[in-house]
Amino acid sequence: MSAIEVQRTNVENNLRNLKLSGHVGFDSLPEQLVSKSIQNGFIFNILCIGETGLGKSTLMDSLFNTSFESTPSPHNLPTVKLKAHTYELQESNVRLKLTIVDTVGYGDQINKEESYKAVVDYIDAQFEAYLQEELKIKRSLSVYHDTRIHVCLYFICPTGHGLKSLDLVCMKKLDTKVNIIPIIAKADTISKTELQKFKSKIMQELTANGVEIYQFPVDDESVLEINKSMNAHAPFAVVGSTDFIRVGNKMQRTRQYPWGNVQVENEAHCDFVKLREMLIRTNMEDMREKTHCRHYELYRKKRLEQMGFTDVDSENKPVSFQQTFEAKRSTHLQELQQKEDEMRQMFVLRVKEKEAELKEQERELQERFDKHKRGHQDEKKKLEEARKKLEDDLMEFNRRKSQFSYHTMTLGKSKKK
Ligand SMILES: Nc1nc2c(ncn2[C@@H]2O[C@H](COP(=O)(O)OP(=O)(O)OP(=O)(O)O)[C@@H](O)[C@H]2O)c(=O)[nH]1
Ligand SMILES: [Mg+2]
16 A cells, blocks of 8 residues: 555544534535526537538527527538537526537548548547646636537438448547437438337447447436436437427427428437437536546546656656656756757858868869969960060061161162262
8 A cells, every 4th residue: 555545544534423513504505506607607518420411400409499590511522620609598597608519511522531530630629728728827717618529419320221430430539539429310211110220230330349429327316217218218319300380389399291290309209308308408517527527637638648747657656747847847958958069060060061162162263363373474474475576576677677778878879979
């Protein structure tokens, strides 16, 4: 037993039950909690994954009994995109900040290999944003708009045959990141007997592929029975509608067909009421809690480990945040120093190389200069010689010229005689 465990056991053993001799007042804690929660309002974020036109928006309208005024998605998008819309809803005095995230273009690409990636990235991005807020020095978590996904409604195509590989791959990638509730969309298109077979085939395929879907909690006495029976009902086969028809004195969401009407809220027609009951009325808080305590915790653990933080060292001794930080800091500084040294060496090397290069250029230039200079001197010498010769020739010419004129003069005089 480690020292900490021994200490903890001692503390536990020292716990004593005491009787109060009068009313103190901490029995109002639950009410304080309720009023605080009501004051702050609740946040709930739903992710709807399903192929285009599978009835995602209609089901959301039906679930929250409103019109979110969504527009149909195009079928020709090259990649899957996620679109989030946030709404403020109020029922009695309880405010709900609801975010519905929709997959746009899911299942429309020929190559569906990367379809789940956008979804995984989106979920991780919300976890990361929360983690960053948590790590801030000046945190404002009480007013922070938490966008982490609390539940993922996975819309299964009502083929009657089983799951598509896209469904299995995507759900497998997501099952450690989000609470998945698979639902059979447009369940009015499957016959009653086929639906039972379809449901068990889906569950069988999910189990065979190790996909863990969200289980309604059975650890609380008050919801044990209902949640147990609802877990056995999965996946819920749902129908949605935006059309209303008067049934008795109540307007009911209904899908009208030539052969009859499907009432969304009629439990004999589909599992819509069961889904609403489980999702909104019974287990919303459990999903919020599981998102924080299980999925986010896992993400946080992985991310902090990735950043180099750890709770225990190699000898299993506890390591404080500060120790890890200081160790990280010193290795970082060492790395920096090493990088700086490397850069300095590199710089010196480069300077030397450049110097040698410049010297070589200078030498070449000098050589060229000397060569030109020599050429120039030769030229000058030649010119000098040519000039000298010219001057000699000129002198010779002048001498001869004067000689000639002297001869002609003496010759002229002797002729006269
Ligand atoms: N048969 C049947 N049709 C439905 C059901 N729910 C919706 N539809 C119809 O399916 C069509 C598409 O419904 P939407 O709710 O817009 O589907 P979506 O999944 O939001 O579509 P995108 O957002 O474009 O991907 C509409 O014509 C709906 O009336 C249902 O439960 N059963
Ligand atoms: Mg839609």
